[in-house]
Amino acid sequence: MPFESVWVVGASRSGKTTALVSHLSQRLNPDAKSQKTLPQPTALVLAANGDNRMALSDRIVVATSGRSPVYVTTPLGFFENEVVLFWPLLVRKLNLQGQFPLRLRPETEQALATELWSPELESGQLQQPGLRRDRLVRRTLDFLQLAGAAGIPLEKISQRLERGLSDEESSPELWQLQEKLLLRWRQWCLSRGLLTYGLIFDLYWRHLLPLPEYQQHLKQRFAGVFADDVDEYPALARLLFETLLDLEIPGTFTFNPEGGIRQGLNADPEYMAQLSQRCRVESVSGRKGLAATWGDAIVKLALDPTYWTQLPGATIHSVQTRSRAQLLRQVAERIAEAVASGTVKPEDVVIIVPGLDAIARYTLTQILSARGVPVRSLNMQRPLVTSPGVRAVLTLLALLYPGLGRTIDRNAVAEMLVVFSASKQSEPGDSAIDPVRAGTLCDICYVRDPQRPHLLPAETFERWDRLGYRAKDAYERIRTWIDTHKIQEEQLRSNVPVVAIDTIVREFLWRPQLSEDRLEALRELLETAQHFWEVETRIRGRKYNVVASVSDFVQLLRRGTVSANPYPLRDLARPAVLLSNIYQYRSSRLHHRWHVWLDIGSPLWLQRGAASLFGASLFLQSRPPFPQTEEEIQNSDFERLECILYDLLARVEERVILGHSDLAVSGQEQTGLLLALANATSEGVMG
Secondary structure (H helix, E strand, O other), rough: OOOOOOOEEEEOOOOOHHHHHHHHHHHHHHOOOOOOOOOOEEEEEEEEOOHHHHHHHHHHHHHHOOOEEEEOOOOOHHHHHHHHHHHHHHHHHHHOOOOOEEOOHHHHHHHHHHOOOOHHHHHOOOOOOOOOOHHHHHHHHHHHHHHHHHOHHHHHHHHHHHHHOOOOOOOHHHHHHHHHHHHHHHHHHHHOOOOOOHHHHHHHHHHOOOOOOHHHHHHEEEEEEEEEOHHOOOOHHHHHHHHHHHHOEEEEEEEOOOOOOEEEEEHHHHHHHHHHHHHHHEEEEEOOHHHHHHHHHHHHHOOOOOOOOOOOOOOEEEEEEEHHHHHHHHHHHHHHHHHOOOOOOHHHEEEOOOOHHHHHHHHHHHOOOOOOEEEEEEOOOEHHHHOOOHHHHHHHHHHHHHOHHHOOOHHHHHHHHHHOEEEOOOOOOOOOOHHHHHHHHHHHHHEEEOOOOOEOOOOOOOHHHHOOOHHEEEEEEEHHHOOOOOHHHHHHHOOOOHHHHHHHHHHHOOOOOOOOHHHHHHHHHHHHHHHHHHHHHHHHHHOOHHHHHHHHHHHHHOOOOOOOOOOOHHHHHOOEEEOOOOOHHHHHHHOOEEEEEEEOOOHHHHOOHHHOOOHHHHHOOOOOOOOOOOHHHHHHHHHHHHHHHHHHHHOEEEEEEEEEOOOOOOEEEOOOOOOHHOOOEOOOOOO
């Protein structure tokens, strides 16, 4: 008798993942007393995102002693790997060229789509009032991803947009043009063996999954599927699970009714919930953290204006000020005092800010660091170009390759001198050439030239002796290196820019004591460069224009569209106060002793913001596309806020500090729904 499929449902931190690992270990354990164990084929294990995948993989290794065949991945990772692995089947079915597929990164995808659609952009056909060109291109590409993740044909994109948007938002001609451009984009990419997330989704559900030959491979490879947090999965995942169940491959799925963190980013929890009809349902009861004791009261306070109760000051209290600057300072100082007194450790505190902005991040980091309290931002994806080291590399490229003089200026060269003059044995900030000397050198020794900008010898400066030996020696070392490695016209054909960038990094930037953020930026720079020129070679062949490609690469990074990879989960053990926005914290599924919820009166707690793509609600299998009324939108926002509150409260063990300032940074008064929570608390001392 085959194993039955199981649907494990429960709130945040209620033990769903523990139940899933238990079911998996029972089926993989040859000593289990159940009907029979899995045969040799692999168990397919899915987690909602990369961080969760690593944590789940570690738990499975411990539970099974690492002796059982298990394939742990994410839904997107699985779809991508399957499309690449079975590319020959797709080549045969779609009559494509037999070149190996290459996945485009989002920034490269947008740049190539902009180039392909330039006739429509230049003529004004592809435009939308109030939307920049780059945002319109990104939004168009997002439609492809949303449709593919939902298992909706590209040919129905314009139809869904026309039906789902109100008359004020509707633009049928634009939707039809975007659909036409996406169909052209799909054909252009597939003819060159290029893949994007949207195309991977489309190829998988439309062409690969229905193939009997592929389904036979699924049956041979996998003896069970174990999917954690399926409320975060796209509708396409359900098509996969239904197929596996039809092939008599049993499944275990966990579902959080108060999850749906990725709803608006292609997740369809309501559609996934219908899969429970094919499973035996197990309920994991009980709430964790403060959700168990004060969850219901806090949710009622936030959403029911007729309800009021006094929240316990020992568990939930507030810090209220007139201005936001005062709020940030008071919160940071009180945390520092609590850490200094031994009441709490830095790693036990998280500060959650809706739409965490640069001002809050910088202020909190500076104040806490000055008090000796380490601070770290969770998954902060800062643009690569904000790194001085990366900017210095881009500047040096203009000094090595001909024709790039217009991409740099005197200030950029001065910054490069400061960055590159740091000794590999010294701290990154300890440079032989300080900013003042760098500026003086550039005023006199930097020669601007559109074709060949260059640096003159330090002796060109009449009073070069005032520079000091250390600064002069560092400058001459940099200048000599540039002259030695300068790319001549006859070398362009055989030159590989990726090698030049790697050489620059090794020569000037790499050192053993690099901080993690600098190391991440350099790694991402090298990976981005490698990917960029792989795509260049695929599209334009090996005889591409090297100078033009280097110029395009520099412009790509300076637009700020490339970010360093977020910190991996293993770094979360570092003892530091954590800064995060709502989405990132919930996605990482962390928990802390203390929570600090800042800007409690901000309307951002109710808004989806960047955590929702335009038109996402129109690409759901769980409901047909139709215009939503104001009441429906409001009810949806209230339901989402309720889920946020229960989820966050389940992730805090002892105390919640609510931070409120009467005025936001913009000077506007903050009167959001959660202000009722601050009014129901007393101002307390963290200790």
